[in-house]
Amino acid sequence: MKEWIPIPGTNKDTLIKVALEEFCLHGYQEVNITELAKKADMTTGAIYHHFGSKANLYEVIRTEMEQRVIDRMEGAASLFTEPEEALRAALLTGIDAAVKFNICKLLSEELPYEKEDPIEGFFSNLSITHQELPIDIILISSWRSILKGISTNQLSVSQGKELIKWIFK
Structure with a gap:
């Protein structure tokens, strides 16, 4: 425990x-x-x-909330065999979870202490590579920016999800 x-x-x-x-x-x-x-x-x-x-x-708070989101993203990703589909599902599910728990601002912030970022690690492990480019760096930044936009009412949840879908077109 x-x-x-x-x-x-x-x-x-x-x-x-x-x-x-x-x-x-x-x-x-x-x-x-x-x-x-x-x-x-x-x-x-x-x-x-x-x-x-x-x-x-x-x-303590951030670690617990990140794990709750990662658990949901892992579940969503596990439903797909294609890496791109798994990653897209994880990103969309992560947005839904952050909104549900009302933690968009919390997860959009950079960590104020030195520690490996578990969500970034999740994306890195799940990520696809394209011509040796680290796609996960762009995806984590985009995902956190979308969460920040939602938390500041610059984006609606549906707009955030549409942006994720657009990235994968």
């Missing part, structure tokens, strides 16, 4: 729920740890006690 999973109703559970909402609304840089503690009706000491830092709290 993952050691960070909190017991429902505990301070740790409350902090994760409030932090998830705040990071999804405002992004890592804009979340103030003091304001986060206030919204959770706790002290900053509680955050540091449970997570050690804002970055560690963010990493």
